Amino acid sequence: MADLHLVVDRNGGGLAAQIAREVREAVRSGRLGPGARLPATRDLARDLGLSRGVVVEAYEQLVAEGVLESRTGAGTRVAAGAGRHAATEPAGREGEGRPHYGHRPTSPDLGAFPRQAWLAAVRHVLATLPNDALDYGDPGGVPALRRELAAYLGRVRAADVTPDDVVVLTGMAQGLSLVLHALARERGRDVVLAVEDPTSGRQLPLLRRTGARLVPVRVDGEGIVVDDLPAEADAVLVTPAHQYPTGVVLSPGRRAALIAWAARTGALVLEDDYDAEFRFDRDPVGCLQGLAPGRVVLAGSVSKALAPGLRLGWIAAPPGLARAVRLAREEFDLGSPVIEQYALAHLIASGGYDRHLRRMRREYRRRRDALVGALAEHLPRLAVRGISAGLHLYAVTDPKTDDGTDASGLAEAARAAGLSAEVATPALGTGEGRPAGLVIGFARLPAHRVREAVRAMAEGVRTR
Template identity: 80%
Template sequence: MRNAVRSGRLVPGARLPATRDLARDLGLSRGVVVEAYEQLVAEGLLESRTGAGTRVAAGAGRHASAEQIPDEPHCWPHYGHRPTSPDLGAFPRQAWLAAVRHVLATLPNDALDYGDPGGVPALRRELAAYLGRVRAADAPAELVMIVTGVAQGLSLVVQALVRDRGRRVVLAVEDPTSARQIPLLRRAGADTVPVPVDREGIVVGALPGDADAVLVTPAHQYPTGVVLSPARRAALVEWAARTGALVLEDDYDAEFRFDCDPVGCLQGLAPDRVVLAGSVSKSLVPGLRLGWIAAPPRVARAVRTARGELDLGSPVIDQYALAHLIAAGAYDRHLRRMRREYRRRRDALVGALAEHLPWITVRGISAGLHLYAETDDGGDPSGLAEAARAAGLSAEAVTPAHGPPGLVIGFARLPAHRVTEAVRALAGNVGRDVRG
């Protein structure tokens, strides 16, 4: 459908079949079709109005580069349908629009010039206050640097370390970890060393003695969903102080903790040894490409310099808009609403899996937008992942170097009322194709 819109075969305004009809024609569950439509709406190719059905969006269609640039799934294999994506349809468009309108109405012309490559002061102030309040971080605005996301923040910190050491650096990473990050860390100059993760999080005793830094996801480990235990937090901070290594804290999924109070970040325990990296990729949408790091002074300075040399900084209007969203309380309100909604979706998925696939053990559900499923036979989960995707779930197989394989299943984009249908379909697929 995306190809058809892009190539002009489906023209703007063209009405698409009802999801129920198309699902029947294609022999798919309706959930798959609904999700595809939602994805294309989020991409701006389709428009959906209650009572008016779904149509090709005005302005979508043939453009000059359509012939030369292959579809994203081919050239960017990591794009789309990721189990860890937030609900793109829940982006607070009105609040963002109001924030941008406010910024454009009030910002003096001078503010539209190249900004500080470390970010506009208004956003850094808001974030420093927000991170202190919500994440118990300990970073003044001067040590908060705006980046395009955790990915860029980590790259720049690794580059700064490489420059400081005058050689490639040894970076310990969790095993399993986010496979998407490994290429960018290597490109930045890190040789990665996998360190096992157990039920308490990264095994601090297994960290290599020669590590320059360690990258961790303490709030909700990706992919296992473990929250780093208090004892391991203390041990990690002690290890960093003893060895002089830097801890890179990817504050992954920290906004969405469901069952108990938020756990503060590591950075607040050791601001001179820990770099905190976060972004709006889960709290709002990844496409904004807005994130931050809070770092010790030397690292923060190096990152700002590197950013100035790389691309002169992030778009200022978006930075001011996010600052306004936070200051006006709209960011907190959105997060409160999404926390309730995601919790409902998580509960529905956990309940349906327990009922229909009782041989799956579900882990890592106290926070985040995905759960980690382990099967009772510990076998290769790729068949199960495929069956889950065929049933309309977002799923990815994980095979760690240490420990049993598992399956990441996302629930952020699956409304609670569609969960049972999808899990029943998965149970049906598995009964036929995988088990036995």
């Protein structure tokens, strides 16, 4: 069944017309192909929090237009002749009509983006911002946002940060790039960077592009193995709150050892705090930066909390490095767009950001619990590892009961069932002798659809 990701403004009026417009657009753009099955009116109404009659009215309108077809017993589908793929994709192709939850297991639920709150924040900014504020801003970020972020990081992540230590960036990715460039400049040579193994495969190209030589360092049940860190490393990139992808937390002993190692060797710790807002079993552990502000760069963004497409992130760095990154932005690109920065500052100051996080924490917890339960029921040979947190789950096959389906086969079966999944990336292709891990995203999968998707995945594995 297609997951529609419809955007409906409940206060906008004409709800049936809004739904019809969104579905029509999805068909026109090819997002919904001919033959794709739509959710039952009852299910869609529940997902959207609307009455069923509104959805029935929208479907009827689209059937009348020839966009959808409705047959008793076969549900409602996109009509064979509708949309941009009409000529090339006949109805009933294999895999069609399966739900799609995006291809990035770490993506948040984009359908839950707080549009009304963001709109209110932008409206507030546009109504109150003096004209001069629309000029080139401080390349390190507008002061209002740096102030809000410093307070927020202190309150929520136990960071030790002043507004001057904060640099606003287009995301954590830009933060890591510019920190590594600045470090290479300071040291007068390419940087040696220790990275966790396994790690986030998507980050490797950007790390390499900085000229850094990457050294993989093993991760076990307590996080990165500090004793294995190379003495010549200039920096180490870690995900202490929720290791990506294995989902373990850096243990108290390792946290202390890592800080001691950095103090001893003069290396910098780059703390990727990518999903720390989402810890479900208890409050998240405070960030490392708060323990050693002179040695740690804390990097964060709204990519998990709100949406990656906003491209809004930050670093909190020791003063010399913060200055160097701010200068890099001044010289490279003159800084980030200001309206979005003021809007985020307003959202945080007004409490809207925290409210959204509280709501999403409850929702993601429900979705993760449903996924863990469904995997235990239908794929018991997959052992779930890591803490109850984040937007993805990490699982390994149990070698004792393994039937030979490797992680890539499992990932394929998961994707064919509409789940967002990938094989964990060993840093630099190492990782021999370890069970290959499977990463499954649950953020975009409504809890009531989880069992069906996992059952389809298990069926896919059986018939491979």
